Amino acid sequence: MEKIIITFPDGNKREYDAGITAEKVAQTISISLSKKAISADLDGAHWDLQWPIYKDAELSINTLKNKERAIELVRHDLAHIMARAVQEIWPKVKVTIGPVINHGWYYDFDHEEPFTPEDLGKIERKMREIINLRDVVRTELWDKKRQSNIIQRKKSHIK
Template identity: 45%
Template sequence: MSEKITITFPDKNSKEVQKGISGLAIAEQISKSLAKEAIAFSINDEINDLSRKVEKDSRIKILKRNDEEALSIIRHGCAHVMAEAVQNLFPGTQVTIGPAIENGFYYDFARDVPFTTEDLPKIEKKMHEIVNQGEQFIREVWSREETIKYFSEKGEKYKAELISDLPDDEIIRLVKHPYAVQVMDFEGGRLVMIGIRLNGDN
C-alpha cells in the first residue's frame, strides 16, 4: 500500500495524498483550472517548481500569476526565457549575470557584435514563441564539478568561472528547459531562482 502524507493549505484545510506527489498533481486534484493557472508552489513557505515532490507532511500553497509572491518568480522565469531567446537567435552569445531586479529583469551578455535596437523586437518575438510552447522549467541539483564540466564543454566560460569560485562541496541548482540549461541558485542562497512553468497567451 502506498504511503500517505497530509498536506495543509493556507485556509487550514488538510488533505491526505500519496507521498511523493508533485505540486502540479496537487493542483490538478483541486481543479483543472488551478493547474492551468499555477506557476509554482510552496512547501512550508519555500517556493519550488511544480515538478518538486512532497515527501512528508507539509504546508502547501499553489501560486498563481496574481499572487503577491508570483511577480519575482515570473521575472526570474522571463529572464531565463530571454537568455534562451538570445542564445537561439545569436549563437555564440554567452550569458553572464542576472536575472531579476526590483522593477524588472535583465541579463548581461557577452558577444563580439553589440546588440542594436533592431534586435529587440526579434528577441521579444522569440520569447513569445518559447513561452507559447508551454514547456516547463525543471529544477535539478548538480555537483560543482559536473556543473563546471557541463558549461566548460558548452563554451560558457563565464558560468564555468562563476561556479569555479564556489567551495568544492557546493551544491548547485539549475533550471532546465528543452533548449537550455541555466544556473538557478546555489545551496547557500547567493542567487535565487526556481524552475517554473510560464503559461502562454491562451
C-alpha cells in the same frame, strides 16, 4: 507507502502518499485549481508543480490571482527566454547573470560588442518567436556532475 501531511494556507491538513507532486495535490482540491496553477510554494520557498514532495510541509498553490507571485514567475521566465533568444541569434555570446528585480529583470551577457537598438529589436522579435512555440517549461534539478557536464558541453564557464 509512507504518508505525509500537507498543511494549506487556510490551516486545513490532508494526508497524501509521499512523493505526490504539487500538481496532483491541486487536482485533489479541484480540477479548476489544477488547471489554473502556475507554481507552488512549499514551506515558503518556490516549488515547481512537478516536483515530488516527500515530507510534511505547508503548501500554497499559486495562480494568476496571486499577482505578485505571478509577475515574479513571468519575469523569471522572460529572463530565460531572453537568454535563449540572444544565444540563438549570437551563439558565441556567453550568458552571465539574469535576476528578477523589483520592476522587471535584467541579463548580463559576455559579448564582444555592445548591443545596439537594432539588436534589441532582433532580440524582442526572437523572444516573441520563442514564446509562440509554446514550449513546455519545467524546472529540472541537476546534481553537480550533470551541471558540470552541461557547462563543459556548452563551453560556458561563467554560470
